Amino acid sequence: MISVVALPVILGVVTGMEAGSIRFEGNRAFGARMLLAIVQVRKGMPVSEALLDQDSRSLEWFYRSQGFMNVRVEKMISGANGQRVITFRINEGPRSRISTIVINGNQRFSAERLRRVIPFSEREFFTADKIASGLQALREFYLNQGYPFVQVDESLDYHDTLITVRYEIVEGPLCYVRSVYIRGNQRVRTQTILQVLEIKPGEKFSRSRLELAKRRLYATRLFTRALYYIYRRDTLTGMINLSEPPVESVNIRFDVVEQEQQGVGFGFGFETPPNRLLFSFDWEHNNFLNRGQRLSAGISYSPDFAGSHRINADGNYRIPYLFFQRVDFQTHPFFYYEQLDSSRLRDYGIETGMGRDLLPPLHLGIFNRLRFVADTVRGVTNSLALNLIYDTRNDFLEPHQGIYLQPLFEVAGGPFRGDNDFIRIRLDSRWYQSVNQFVIALRVAGGRVMPYGRLFRVPYYEEFSLGGSSSLRGYPERALGPDTAAGGRYGPVVINGNFELRTPYILRWVGVVGFLDCGQVADQNDLQLRGLEFGAGAGIRIKTPVGPVRFDWGKRLIRAPAGDRGRFYIGILHTF
Incomplete structure (x- = not known):
């Protein structure tokens, strides 16, 4: 057997010469940074005639895809002392526009109706992406109108600087x-x-x-x-x-490929400052009674090192199709106990409600909340709330695109009795946009609770608070707002904003996040934008099958106390 060793050979390399710099001349429509991303030659690479010819063709192809049909690109090599200056001289020429959009083969829908589907119009500058998006839009339109076997093709007619775009459609049968x-x-x-x-x-x-x-x-x-x-x-x-x-x-x-229907989770966490531990246990069954119903329960225990502790337990039972109709029924019992210095708080009750999808992204819900607060402070709240959710996010765990809106209107007391009469209005809005594989995430939320009837002021436990890993990072929990006798700060008016820049996952499992949070809790007439508190920081995200695990560090930016080094947080899923 004869072994043959193949040695790589670069044809056309100027011996001993490397690219010292890459320049572009004549480019008016696009910057040098964008053009540099198109060519392959880089500083320090051997100068290859074949590579430069290929880069010239790549530049011409890019310009033509953007409507510069008469573009010409010439390469030049200059310089000495082993370092060559590579110059791409570009003659862009005029940019073409779309003169006419012609649609042929359509029988079920008029050409005027189909033109409204196409996401561009006549007289716009030509780009190849626009033409492709028009083809995809026409195809999606037919697929959603009952034509699964539709075929759409495109062709272009050039007339100097004007281009006629033709779409040829073979509709196929209307199918059921x-x-x-x-x-x-x-x-x-x-x-x-x-x-x-x-x-x-x-x-x-x-x-x-x-x-x-x-x-x-x-x-x-x-x-x-x-x-x-x-x-x-x-x-x-x-x-x-x-x-x-x-x-x-x-x-x-x-x-379909099934996964485990039941799951058990154990959790452990640590928060500082103040130093506090967290232990949790969760159980869920996603196919209870073998009817697609969901049953879950969980308990958590969080002690600090000063004798205070918290206990939180809750459950949830969900029937997605009540009486075989598109009505979602849920009931959620809860229990919370907190020992803080000499004060104690017990908070328990049940929330029960129903909801229905009005449209694919729109959900309407109504629920009753019965809540008992005992020990240091006592009170009973019985309320009815109307909840609307508009959700176009492309993914629940890792949204890259879309918006989420959730307005809520709640009435407590009055005909529902209990000890507390108030009206609560709340709005949670979120926006997600992907830019070059990065994700920009923005949340703006606010709310107001107003007493009526027997009350002159809503009890603090029905008011709002801010601070902590889910609202204003860098601040302790319940850090903003007027003081209360029970400890912590609460107020009847709240505003909260969060901005995050999320990187793509590196090696498909770890990502980086930078964030800026702001917010304020105030009395009825004291809310002012100049009173906003700000926190900022960064974190990492570890990708898991059940959603990202987040590790965040945040620091307050306004009136930070001496020695404040920020706070660390650990949690499951994105903050929003």
Whole structure:
């Protein structure tokens, strides 16, 4: 056997010469930093004619994709003493515009209707991304209108600096769902899965409804994978056969992979300052009674080193389809006990409510809250609250895009009796945007509670507080607001803002976060923007199957006490 060793050879390399700098001339539409990201040559690399020719072609391709159809790029090599200056001389030429959008082959929908779907219009500057987005928008429109086999192609006609964009559409048949099949489930009943999907035989095919059904399957936390397939025939033994003649009904098959239905969790944490330990135990069953119902319970114990401690226990029982209807029923008993110096507080009760999805991103809920507070302070609250949630986030655990809005209106006392008469208004708004794999996350929240009837002031335990890992990092819990006799600070008016910049996960498991928090708790007429408190810091995120584990360090920026070195926090999931 003869062994052959292949040595890498770079053709066209100028011997002993390296790129000392890379320059661009004639570029007016795009900066040098953007163009440098397109070429491969870098400072210190050997100067290769072949590589520079390829970089010139890459620059021309980029410019043409942005509408500069007559661009010309020339490379130049100059300099001496072993260091060469690489110059790309660019003649951009005029930029083309989209003159006309032509749609052919459409029968079910008018060209005017389809033009409104396309995310650009005539007279705009041409870019290849715009043309591709138009093709995708047309295809998605047809898929959601009952045409699973639609085909859309594009073509361009050039007329000097004007471009005609043509979309050719082959609609295919209008299809309805014939049957829905489930494969892969072993412990979860097929009927339970079909109930979650909400895809019924006889309804018009819609790609968006299938995607929403898949999201609902993942939301049950019963499956690690859920995929769907579309078939033109009854025999579900293969993929779609596009050579078959068109039909007007399709079969849908969902393939699922189940995960464990029950889980047990143990937690341990430490917070400083003040020095405090945290022990927790949680249990959950995501398919209780084998009907997709969810039952969970948890308890936590948090002592400090000065004799104070907290105990928190709660449970939750959820029926996602009450009486086989799209009504979500939940009940949540809770118990909280705190021993702080000479004062004690017991807080226990139950929240029970129902909700319904009005639209895919819109959920309406109504719930009753019965709360008892005893020991140092006593009181009974019985209230009814209306809750609206608008959620377009692309992912619950790791949102990269979308918004979340949750307004709440609550009335306590009056016809519901109890000791406390008040009205509470609260709004939680969140916005997420992905930029070059980084995620910008913003939350603005606020609320107000107002007494009426028998009360002149709402008791402190029904007011708002700020501080800690979930609201204003760098500050201790209940650090802002007017003083109360029971310890801690509370107020009837609150405003809270959080900004985070989240990096992509490095090696797919660890990410970095920088954050800025602000907020204020005040009396009814004392809220002022100049009174806002600020905290800032950074943290890391460890990716896990149940969501990111966060480690944050935050420091207060306003009136920090002497010796303040910030605070460390450990938690599960993002702060918001």
